C-alpha cells in the first residue's frame with residue numbers, strides 16, 4: 001500500500017486530503033493502449049513531467065503538472081490497459097494506483113472510433129466508484145470515418161461528463177480537465193455504477209458484499225461491491241487480499257465461489273469471469289444501440305484497415321510480407337547501424353590510444369585502457385543499433401503492424417505456451433541472427449500475461465545474438481569450411497527449437513497455468529508521427545544506456561581483474577623475464593648484414609618468449625585457475641582450460657569470448673572482426689577437431705546469458721531467482737547438449 005505512495009515526491013506542506021498532493025488536485029489518466037493518452041498527457045503537461053518506474057516492476061510511471069484556469073493539477077498517466085483484472089503488470093499497477101492512492105477524478109480516454117472496446121474499461125472504472133470524465137479522443141478520425149456520437153445521451157447513460165477531444169491538436173483537453181475537477185468534487189460520483197450480472201451471479205454477489213461488510217475488512221476506496229465482483233471474477237489479487245485480512249471468511253466465501261463456478265460451468269460451460277464480461281459488454285452494447293453512435297457515410301478508416309488486412313494478414317501472402325518486413329528491418333538496422341557503431345568504436349579506440357600515451361605502463365594503465373575504456377566502448381557501440389531497432393519497433397507498434405505479426409504467429413506460439421507477442425521479443429533477441437537479448441527482454445513488456453512474459457524472457461537468450469556470431473563465424477570458418485552458411489542456419493534453427501521446446505516445458509512445470517483469455521486485437525492502421533516514434537525510441541534507448549552502462553562497466557572491470565590477478569611472483573616470473581631479455585639481446589646483437597630469415601627467426605623467438613610469459617601469467621590468474629579447475633568437468637564436452645576461460649568471460653559479455661580465447665592462446669589482443677590468426681592457431685591445435693567446434697558452438701548458443709542480459713532479465717521477471725535460473729539452468733542445458741554433440745561428432749568424424 002505504501003509502495004505507490006512512496007513514489008510521490010513528498011513536498012513541503014503537502015496536503016493529506018485524499019485526491020490531493022501538495023495542495024494540488026490529483027487527476028489520473030486512464031485508457032486503452034494507443035488511444036492517445038501519452039499525446040494528451042504531453043499536451044497537458046508540456047515539459048513538466050517526471051518519468052520513473054513503479055517500484056519493483058518495469059511499468060513506466062509518468063507524472064506531471066497541468067494547468068486549467070491557472071490552477072495547477074497533478075496528472076498521473078496510468079499504464080494503458082483494456083481492463084482492470086490482475087492479468088498483466090499494467091493492470092495490477094493501474095488498479096493499485098486507483099484503489100490505494102485514489103485520485104480526485106479519472107479522465108478516461110477512449111478511441112471514439114472503437115467505443116465498444118474502450119467502454120469496457122470505462123465501465124470497470126465506474127464500478128470502482130471513480131469520479132470520471134470520458135474523453136472521446138481521436139474525434140477527428142471518428143468524424144472523418146463518418147461517426148456521430150451523441151455525447152449528451154452517452155453522458156446520461158454513464159452519469160458522467162463526456163467530452164470530445166483531439167489530443168493531437170489539443171481540442172477539448174482543457175474542457176476535459178475542468179470537467180474532471182468538477183466531477184471530482186461532487187459526492188454522488190463516488191457511489192459506483194451498478195450492473196446486473198444475471199440471476200446466477202447477482203445473489204452470490206450480494207451475499208458476499210454483505211459478509212465482507214459485516215467483517216469490516218474492506219478499507220479500500222472502491223465500493224465493497226467492486227471487491228466482491230473481483231472475487232467472483234476469480235481475481236488473484238482480491239483473493240490474496242481477502243486471505244490476508246480474514247482467512248476464515250476467505251474459506252467460507254471460497255466455498256460459495258466454487259459452488260457458483262461449478263454451477264456456471266455445468267449450465268453454460270464457461271467461468272463466472274466470462275459471464276461477468278458478457279454482461280458488461282451487454283450493458284455497453286445496449287447503451288450504444290440506444291442511439292449514442294450513428295454512422296454516416298462509408299469512406300471509413302476501418303474499412304481501409306479491413307482492406308489492408310485482406311492482404312497483410314492473408315494466410316498466404318501475410319507470412320511472406322512479414323518475413324520481408326523483418327528482413328528489411330534487420331538489414332537496415334545492422335547495415336546502417338554499422339556506421340555509427342564503427343564511429344563509437346573508433347572513438348573509444350582513439351580514447352584508448354590517447355590514454356595509453358598519457359598513462360605510464362602499469363596496472364592503472366591496464367585498468368583504464370583494457371578494463372574501463374574497452375568495456376564502455378563495447379556497450380556504447382551497441383547504442384546506435386538499439387536506437388535504430390527501437391525506432392523500427394516503435395514504428396511497427398504505432399502503425400498497428402506489430403499486432404498483425406503477433407496475430408499471424410499466435411496460433412503456433414500458443415501451442416508452446418507462449419503468445420503471438422513473444423515473437424517480437426525473440427526476433428529482437430537475435431531470432432534472425434544478430435540482435436541482443438537486452439532489448440529483447442525489454443520487448444517482452446508487450447506481453448500482457450506475466451506467465452507468458454516469463455516464459456518468453458527465460459527462453460529468448462537461446463537466440464543467436466550479435467555477440468555470439470563472431471564465435472560461430474570463427475569456428476565454422478575453421479572447421480566447416482565451405483558449409484559456413486549451413487552451420488549458421490542450423491544454429492539459428494537450433495536456437496528457435498530450443499526456445500520453443502523449453503518454453504513448452506516451463507509452461508507445463510514451473511510456470512504452469514492457463515493462458516490468459518486475451519483476444520488478439522487488430523487495431524486500425526494509423527500513420528504515427530515522427531515525434532511519437534522519436535520519444536518512444538529515445539525513452540527505451542536511454543533506459544538501456546543507464547542500466548547496461550553501469551552494470552557492464554563493473555563487469556568489464558571484473559573480467560579485467562580476473563584475467564590480471566594474482567600476478568606472477570618474482571621468482572616464478574624470473575625465468576620468463578630472463579628468456580625475454582635473452583631473446584631481446586639476441587635480436588639487438590644481430591649484425592646489420594644478417595639475412596631476412598635469420599632476423600625473422602630472432603623476432604619470432606622473442607614473440608614466443610613473450611607468449612610463454614603471457615601464458616604463465618594467465619594460468620596463474622583467477623581466470624586461468626578457474627579454467628584449469630573446470631577442465632575435468634568440461635572435458636566430456638571437449639573444452640580445454642583455455643576455452644573455459646573464454647566461456648567464463650563470455651558470461652560477463654559474449655563479445656569478450658573471442659578476444660579472451662585469443663589471449664588464452666597467447667596471441668595478445670585478438671580483434672574479433674579479424675580473428676585470422678586465432679583461426680590458424682585453432683586449426684593447428686591437436687586437441688581441436690570438428691567435434692570440439694560443434695560442441696562449443698552449441699554451448700555458446702545455449703549457455704548462460706551475458707551479465708547485462710541476466711540483470712535485465714532479473715528486472716523484467718521481477719526476482720533474483722530468475723537470474724539464477726537463467727544462469728544455472730541454461731548452462732546445464734548447454735552442457736548436456738554440448739556433451740551429446742561432442743560424442744556424436746567424435747563418432748561421426750572420428
Ligand code: GDP
Pocket residue numbers: 031032033034035036037038039040080137138139140141165166167168169398526527528529532
Ligand atoms: P497511448 O498509447 O494511449 O499513449 O497513445 P499515444 O499518445 O502514443 O498515441 C498513439 C497514436 O495516436 C500516436 O501516433 C498519436 O499521434 C495518435 N493520436 C493521438 N491522439 C490523436 C488524435 O486525437 N487524433 C489523431 N488523428 N491521432 C491521435
Ligand code: MG
Pocket residue numbers: 034037038039080
Ligand atoms: Mg503511451
